[in-house]
Amino acid sequence: MVFDSKPTIVVWNEGVHEARNEPATIGEMYPRGIHGAVAESLAAYFPGSDITTATLADPEHGLSEEVLAGTDVLLWWGHIAHGEVADDVVDRVHRHVLAGMGLVVLHSGHFSKILTRLLGTTCSLKWRNDGERELVWTVKPSHPIAAGIESPIVIPEQEMYGELFDIPEPDDLIFISSFEGGEVFRSGVTFSRGKGRIFYFSPGDQEYPVYHHPQIRRVLANSVDWVAQPGVGRTPPEVANPARDWVPDGLRRLGQPTRHSDRSRTRSALSRVAATRAALGSSTRRAQSSASAGVLPKWMCRAMRRRRRSPGSTSTNHTWSRWLLASRQPGASRSR
Numbered sequence: 001m002v003f004d005s006k007p008t009i010v011v012w013n014e015g016v017h018e019a020r021n022e023p024a025t026i027g028e029m030y031p032r033g034i035h036g037a038v039a040e041s042l043a044a045y046f047p048g049s050d051i052t053t054a055t056l057a058d059p060e061h062g063l064s065e066e067v068l069a070g071t072d073v074l075l076w077w078g079h080i081a082h083g084e085v086a087d088d089v090v091d092r093v094h095r096h097v098l099a100g101m102g103l104v105v106l107h108s109g110h111f112s113k114i115l116t117r118l119l120g121t122t123c124s125l126k127w128r129n130d131g132e133r134e135l136v137w138t139v140k141p142s143h144p145i146a147a148g149i150e151s152p153i154v155i156p157e158q159e160m161y162g163e164l165f166d167i168p169e170p171d172d173l174i175f176i177s178s179f180e181g182g183e184v185f186r187s188g189v190t191f192s193r194g195k196g197r198i199f200y201f202s203p204g205d206q207e208y209p210v211y212h213h214p215q216i217r218r219v220l221a222n223s224v225d226w227v228a229q230p231g232v233g234r235t236p237p238e239v240a241n242p243a244r245d246w247v248p249d250g251l252r253r254l255g256q257p258t259r260h261s262d263r264s265r266t267r268s269a270l271s272r273v274a275a276t277r278a279a280l281g282s283s284t285r286r287a288q289s290s291a292s293a294g295v296l297p298k299w300m301c302r303a304m305r306r307r308r309r310s311p312g313s314t315s316t317n318h319t320w321s322r323w324l325l326a327s328r329q330p331g332a333s334r335s336r
Contacts, residue, residue, distance in 0.1 A: 001148060003221065006049045007072035007102075007228035011039045012062065014081040015055035017206045029209045034077055037211045038106075038220065045221035056081055061089050068096045072228045075220070076115075079108040079206060090114050098194030099236040102227025104220070107204040110165075115200065118193050119168055125185070126162035129207070132180040134158040136187055136203060136215075140174045145188065145199065145222045152178075153215040159205040161185045167200075175219075177202065188219070190226075194237055197227040 013035035017026055030037050035053040043051055054062020068074070074093065078085070090113045097103050097118060105115045110123040138151035162183030168191070175188030187202040201219060204210045211217070 001045065001218070001221070003046055003225050005225060005228060005230070006046060007224060007230060008070055009039075009042055009046070009049060009051045009073045009075070009224060010063070010067065010071045011035045011042070011051070011053045011075045011077075013038075013053070013055055013077045014079065014084075015057060016081045017079065019057070023207050026206055030211070034204075034206065034211060038075060038077070041211065041217040042221060042224060044217075046224070056084060061085060063089050063093060065092060068092060068101065069234065071096070071101055072230050073102040073104065073224045075104045075106060075224070076109045076112060077106045077204070078112045082111050082113060085113050087113070090117065094118065095236060096234065097196035097198070099234045100195035100229050100232035101234070102224070102229060103196060103198045104223050104227060105198065105200045107202055110167075110200060110202070115198075118198060119191065121168060122166045124166045125164070126160075126183065128160040128162075128181065128183075129205070130160065130181075131157040131208070132160050134160070134203060135178045137176050137178065138174065139176050140172055143172055143174050143190075144226045145174050145190070145219065147222055148218055149222070150215055153203075153213070153219075155203055155208075155210055155213060155216075157208045158203060158210060159207070161187065161202050175201070195229070195232050197229065199223040199227055 013033055015033060015035070017023075018030070018033045021027060032040070033053075033055075035055065039051050039053050043049070054067070063074075074096075093101075093103075093114050094117055097114075103114070103118075105112065109115060110125065116123050134155040136151075136153035136155065138146045138149055140146060141149075141151070158179075160179045160181060160183055161177070162179070162181075162185050165186050167186075167189065170186070170189035171192055172190040173186055173188075174190065175186075177185045177187035179185075185202060189200050191198040191200075201223065203213075203216055211220075
């Protein structure tokens, strides 16, 4: 599977585990770091795309204004250094997401400053790292991120994440994970903020080679393709104060009351409605006169006498009028 789109992608990783060689197997599992493994997997799905990596130790964490302005999708992996991310960089990323940049947050990135700010909740959860089997079940197979994904994805060893996951109601719940201990977790969810699309995906701990799993790589590629919106102008939604005559001429032709002449036409239409109602009232009065002259059947005369005691209702009066009009047609019957 190869995607035709060529989004500009930045894979961000705090890089602290790699720098400390913690765990001792991380260099063997991820020789180029977690960010390198993710970038390598995406390169296979997006040939010709500009895919770069950045870490916490880079100047401005590798996320300068110039870099973000040219980025269609930012992938974010963090774990033990969330507090070390500079607030001005978080502000910058936040602004670009609202303006249309796609964001894919991975694993412990649920506690990152950028995701908690975008979602407005603690993003807390239950966890246990016993190397349990994880089953990732697809619960919304119609979503593009689930395209071509097996259900379940079987991950032999993984850190357990469990509910309650303190996030807002997601736009889409795509994957739910289950673990050997009995816990379940909403492991693949989407959100929209401003013009930007966000996908959170939990599998992928530093102690296990999860990012080499073919199906996990396919999920990441699908998510990048979905959150990317290269055609969206990179400007955040703004407050506007439009002039009164902003409505296009096409809407005015449909009768929208935007100018004085349109309001006059509206008043004329209301006058015609009032005239129609008055004519209907006249028909009702004629029907009542006909009843007194013996034109209406006895059952309707009795109903009219009862209705006179509750003059607030007009539904029966309309029925008399319709009956009278029908009875005047040639050959019409005057019996009930």
